Amino acid sequence: MIRVLLADDQKLVRVGLRMLCESDPVIEVVGEAGDGREAVRLAGESLPDVILMDLRMPGVDGITATERIMAARPSSRVVVLTTFDDDDHLYPALAAGAFGFLVKDSPPGDLLTALRRAVAGEPPFSQAVLARLVEQAVRAREPRPEATPEVPELSPRERDVLAMVGAGLSNREIAERLHLGVSTVKTYVTSLMRKTGTPNRIRLAVLAARSSGAQ
Numbered sequence: 001m002i003r004v005l006l007a008d009d010q011k012l013v014r015v016g017l018r019m020l021c022e023s024d025p026v027i028e029v030v031g032e033a034g035d036g037r038e039a040v041r042l043a044g045e046s047l048p049d050v051i052l053m054d055l056r057m058p059g060v061d062g063i064t065a066t067e068r069i070m071a072a073r074p075s076s077r078v079v080v081l082t083t084f085d086d087d088d089h090l091y092p093a094l095a096a097g098a099f100g101f102l103v104k105d106s107p108p109g110d111l112l113t114a115l116r117r118a119v120a121g122e123p124p125f126s127q128a129v130l131a132r133l134v135e136q137a138v139r140a141r142e143p144r145p146e147a148t149p150e151v152p153e154l155s156p157r158e159r160d161v162l163a164m165v166g167a168g169l170s171n172r173e174i175a176e177r178l179h180l181g182v183s184t185v186k187t188y189v190t191s192l193m194r195k196t197g198t199p200n201r202i203r204l205a206v207l208a209a210r211s212s213g214a215q
Contacts, residue, residue, distance in 0.1 A: 003028055003047070008052075009035055017029075051077070157178075164178075
């Protein structure tokens, strides 16, 4: 079972998310939080595999909650649910340790797939969110916290994989396009994160997309 904690200050949103999650027999909602403080508490008590985190909540917001959850349980996987007016919060959420980003109006199937990807160790993110993160990175004149490293010298195959990570493709999708095994793609991605000094796949994707946009 995939254990999921829902954190959103709007009860109707939580009800919708619960109904969607519980439509999948392998997903179990283990708790609901209406603010960041409650999310931190429930994350420690219910030990979810994935926390779906809203950014704007009263009191303790989603960014602070993410930071506290990651400090207590570094292996936690927080997937941020964002809207198109949350741009100023995206980089702080990434710096706080967010594992993935999804827009709230994503198709239901995308959210269920995102939960599976998160549990499998592949950070999920909506293309629209990635594009906004990249746009912010390209426009920034001053280094942001935990600034994205530059791209080192890579082999042609490594650059192919990096470009596809930046396009938001999963390991399986990359494997199919490049006619490689999924385990081989995982090895490439791990090597790319090591070479670029990026701590997770989302930062690697931002680096890839920013590098592509600068060319």
